[in-house]
Amino acid sequence: MTTATVEAPTMVMPKLDKLEKVYVIWLAGGSCDGCSISVLGATNPPLEHLLAGLVPGLPQLVLWHTVLSLESGRDYLKGLYAAERGELQPYVVVLEGSVTNEAQIKDGSYNKGSGGFYIAIGEENGRPITTTEWLDRLCPGAAAVFAIGTCATWGGVPAAEGNATGAMGLMDHLGKDFRSKYGLPVINVPGCAPIGDNFIETVASVLLFLQGLTPLPEFDELGRPAWLFGETVHRGCTRAGFYEEGIFAKEYGDKECLVELGCWGPVVACNMASRGAINGVGGCMQMGGVCIGCTMPGFPDKFSPAFAKPPGAEISALLAKRIAGTFIRPLRAITGRDKDRSIRWTKEVPSGWAARGAPSVFDSAVNFFYKRIQKSR
Numbered sequence: 375m376t377t378a379t380v381e382a383p384t385m386v387m388p389k390l391d392k393l394e395k396v397y398v399i400w401l402a403g404g405s406c407d408g409c410s411i412s413v414l415g416a417t418n419p420p421l422e423h424l425l426a427g428l429v430p431g432l433p434q435l436v437l438w439h440t441v442l443s444l445e446s447g448r449d450y451l452k453g454l455y456a457a458e459r460g461e462l463q464p465y466v467v468v469l470e471g472s473v474t475n476e477a478q479i480k481d482g483s484y485n486k487g488s489g490g491f492y493i494a495i496g497e498e499n500g501r502p503i504t505t506t507e508w509l510d511r512l513c514p515g516a517a518a519v520f521a522i523g524t525c526a527t528w529g530g531v532p533a534a535e536g537n538a539t540g541a542m543g544l545m546d547h548l549g550k551d552f553r554s555k556y557g558l559p560v561i562n563v564p565g566c567a568p569i570g571d572n573f574i575e576t577v578a579s580v581l582l583f584l585q586g587l588t589p590l591p592e593f594d595e596l597g598r599p600a601w602l603f604g605e606t607v608h609r610g611c612t613r614a615g616f617y618e619e620g621i622f623a624k625e626y627g628d629k630e631c632l633v634e635l636g637c638w639g640p641v642v643a644c645n646m647a648s649r650g651a652i653n654g655v656g657g658c659m660q661m662g663g664v665c666i667g668c669t670m671p672g673f674p675d676k677f678s679p680a681f682a683k684p685p686g687a688e689i690s691a692l693l694a695k696r697i698a699g700t701f702i703r704p705l706r707a708i709t710g711r712d713k714d715r716s717i718r719w720t721k722e723v724p725s726g727w728a729a730r731g732a733p734s735v736f737d738s739a740v741n742f743f744y745k746r747i748q749k750s751r
């Protein structure tokens with residue numbers, strides 16, 4: 375897992391004493407709107423607290439959203455034009471969904487001569503303004519640019535092999551030299567859908583930085599918040615103990631480790647297992663599902679077919695079964711049985727619930743040597 379963090383970019387720091395308001399221009403590319411739903415479920419803090427300006431130290435957010443804004447049609451477009459003219463200051467851009475390659479229509483390599491487009495928001499003089507064009511017009515003037523969800527960060531499902539739209543992530547579209555008005559590369563919060571609190575927390579951290587209240591949060595070399603994506607799913611999974619002892623689920627609904635049912639958790643950077651989906655509750659393995667690697671740049675192609683056992687699991691699961699399963703687990707069981715008795719219970723346990731007699735000779739022998747080693751330390 376890569377945990378290296380980038381240096382703070384050369385900042386063209388604004389004179390942003392105390393921000394009263396920050397405008398959030400939320401654009402939609404090739405998406406299912408699931409990221410918006412996730413953010414609506416954030417609890418730490420909830421989006422509505424940010425919109426009401428109730429969070430100490432953070433400016434009030436004014437959301438200009440393709441679905442949630444009350445304004446529609448031309449009234450909605452007014453906000454985008456105002457941001458482009460520099461009348462909404464400061465503003466940040468959030469992209470949900472992948473960036474479609476509209477150029478491949480114009481240059482005739484696809485759908486030649488149709489004059490069509492993939493995704494547009496509004497039109498000018500009868501010409502659709504594609505989301506891709508809005509990004510080109512608005513991102514350079516934004517205080518920060520956020521890509522939310524795996525479609526916007528790396529391309530995701532719309533960019534899967536064989537897609538017709540040339541879909542890609544925002545970083546691919548803007549290029550490695552892109553910097554926001556205040557010097558930041560694209561900030562990536564992946565996930566399909568991402569954890570809403572991951573996104574809100576990242577935005578809040580960047581806003582604190584833009585006001586000069588905190589240092590730049592740590593981002594890894596792919597622009598992910600390092601404190602959220604620095605560990606694998608597996609390291610935070612409540613089923614990892616089963617994996618370590620070589621005990622695996624045979625079918626959905628079993629409580630053990632799911633790797634033999636197709637879980638990619640050991641190699642995937644995601645904090646779903648430790649954070650949960652909403653307010654610490656839910657999440658993939660918590661609800662009995664396998665990790666399909668949805669936060670990763672290689673998703674979905676490099677994780678397909680979904681729900682098939684990862685080839686690497688053949689070796690690691692076999693080793694866990696043979697070594698931990700054959701030797702370590704039985705030894706732990708003997709130690710556990712001993713520690714489950716008070717020092718008074720050398721023979722029968724005086725429980726009225728069930729009979730528990732004296733330890734076996736084998737258990738007593740193992741625990742005799744175990745205790746000697748333990749007390750010698």
Ligand code: SF4
Pocket residue numbers: 607608609611612613614615617630631632633637638639640659665
């Ligand atoms: S279910 Fe997946 S993430 Fe959890 S312990 Fe097993 S392999 Fe690791």
Ligand code: SF4
Pocket residue numbers: 565566607642643644645646647658659664665666667668669670
């Ligand atoms: S645990 Fe895996 S499938 Fe679930 S959100 Fe994280 S990366 Fe996606």
